[in-house]
Amino acid sequence: MSEHEACVQQIVRCGELHPPASAGVSPVQINPGLAPETPTLIGLCRGEHLRPGLEVHCADVRDLHDLTIQCMERGESLHLALILDGEVDVSFGSRRLGLSTGGSRHRPQAVCVALSEPALFVRRAWRGKHERKVSITLSREWLAAVDPEGDAGYAALFDRHLAVERWKPTPRAVALAEQLIRPLDDPPLLRKLHQESRVIELAAEALRQLLGVTPPPSLLPREGRRVADVRDLLDSGAADGMSLEEIARHAGTNASTLQRQFRVAFGTTIFDYLRRGRLLRARHALEREGRSIVEAACIAGYTNPANFATAYRRQFGITPRQSQIVC
Incomplete structure (x- = not known):
């Protein structure tokens, strides 16, 4: 099985939601506890560490159980989420977020959560709930490496722990998210390059709005x-x-x-x-x-x-x- 085939699963079992100990991330807790072989999600679910401080998670799934999934998120990080379809119910620490594209017109929703210190992340699920989304995590260290002089003004985004900012998905951002969810079936090297370029461009789309930078006009x-x-x-x-x-x-x-x-x-x-x-x-x-x-x-x-x-x-x-x- 190729790496691309391995990351696209029709059935996601409970044991597959627990990262290996070598991954360097906090353990995932699932309540109520389920046997490792229990089908938990159906659809596509993929998470990758692209570079130190740059992570992406793509999902187009339907939940098969009522449960919560929780883990500790590291501090000094920005969490960008773009919901293309369905609904999301999550918490970062004491901040609970409910996002839905509801209605027949399916308008995507997007949010940024800033963490200046570690916080407990909780995802709430119920049987039949659907979500189609892309989440990107940017560490402050990664942003500093990209912009060592700090000219972009991103440091202000970390001033308030658990600050939540909405941003409006542009058509380009939606297209990038779709490409991340359904990547090209390329050889591993090309797929990773394609994925990383889309993640960075999507992050730039969000940060442009969050930092108040006016994008160049594309249409009159x-x-x-x-x-x-x-x-x-x-x-x-x-x-x-x-x-x-x-x-x-x-x-x-x-x-x-x-x-x-x-x-x-x-x-x-x-x-x-x-x-x-x-x-x-x-x-x-x-x-x-x-x-x-x-x-x-x-x-x-x-x-x-x-x-x-x-x-x-x-x-x-x-x-x-x-x-x-x-x-």
């Missing part, structure tokens, strides 16, 4: 409003029967211009955005409404359930049948 205001209106049209389902040319005419431009501007704003094509939205609606139908796989395939626009299952697994890392099992 009217172009930004245009693609935002198109996104709302796609989210509403009203464009499901429309061609790209029809959508472009609706937006008052041509297809190539709209496609280019949409990709700049959201990091994906209109077709891929539509496909992901349909698959999300199909997943909701399977997990929340008890629909059959054939019905879900129709919702996603597939006449062939096998093709639907392939696209579903590529998007979410689990099969439609597995979504039904944990609903």
Whole structure:
């Protein structure tokens, strides 16, 4: 089994949530206690130490039990979290955070938590809870090595222990998070380089906002409003029967211009955005409404359930049948 295959698991068992003693991190405690072989999560769950002081954790999972997972987080660190879908209920010390992308429009949520001293981290789970997220940990030491003169002003972020700051995920940040959750199936060296570059760029997206740095403009205001209106049209389902040319005419431009501007704003094509939205609606139908796989395939626009299952697994890392099992 390759390193890439080993880090993508359909079933995560309780024993796999405990890091080895050689990892140099605090033990993980799970309450109530479960046998090591007990299936605990279903989906994708991967954590990596990229460099000293730079860590990333990616998850697209559904919980199979009501439980809490806790460990000690080191001090002098920033914790960036970007929730793409689902809900998260966690605590850092006395600060409890509840984040949800709720509703049919699935608006991502993002937060930064600063620790100036060690704090207990607690993740609360309940059966059927889904979360799709990327978390990045940056140590003060790592930031100091990147910016030895301290010109960026990051030191102020550590002034208040357990300070919580919201930041707004840009379309680029969302695209980077998606790439981290579903990395390219490259050889290990290329995959690690790809992953580290995305983590650093995503951290820069967050720090740019947290430090009040104005990003360079990518679209004119009217172009930004245009693609935002198109996104709302796609989210509403009203464009499901429309061609790209029809959508472009609706937006008052041509297809190539709209496609280019949409990709700049959201990091994906209109077709891929539509496909992901349909698959999300199909997943909701399977997990929340008890629909059959054939019905879900129709919702996603597939006449062939096998093709639907392939696209579903590529998007979410689990099969439609597995979504039904944990609903």
